[in-house]
Amino acid sequence: MVTRWDKISEQRMRKAEAEGHLKGLSGEGKPLPHRPEAALIDSGTAVGHRIMAEAGALPREIELKKQIAALHERLALETDPAARRALMAEVSTLQTRHAMEAEARRKFMGM
Known part of the structure; x- marks a missing residue:
């Protein structure tokens, strides 16, 4: 099920990507590291949070x-x-x- 948060995360990630904020980040092109606390939320939200954090776009x-x-x-x-x-x-x-x-x-x- 796609939630509103998933849609918002996706929109913000696409915007950051379009503005070039996601280029040249450490770990670019590599799988995300294992983070046990991320298991408490769905994987889509966890990935969205991680990408936003690395791009400096924290909530x-x-x-x-x-x-x-x-x-x-x-x-x-x-x-x-x-x-x-x-x-x-x-x-x-x-x-x-x-x-x-x-x-x-x-x-x-x-x-």
Whole structure:
């Protein structure tokens, strides 16, 4: 069954390909490496995610997740109470935005 996400992924991959963003990437023409976490989603979606990531076209939801992880690392090293509060506020804001992006994706995909 083809989902809306499959169609969106395909459109974005075709656009990136047409714009030349997929040329000269490491591993071009080789099979994708085995990734156990990719087994949790269908293979078409996994391939779409991988191609988009290598082309630098990450979904906003993933970008926010990376930013949150980076802030958590900074927070773990911070000792100044005022700076920690500021970082915690920033983490909270990004977590809220991430939740909104995830909810929007779920609604769009009819989940």
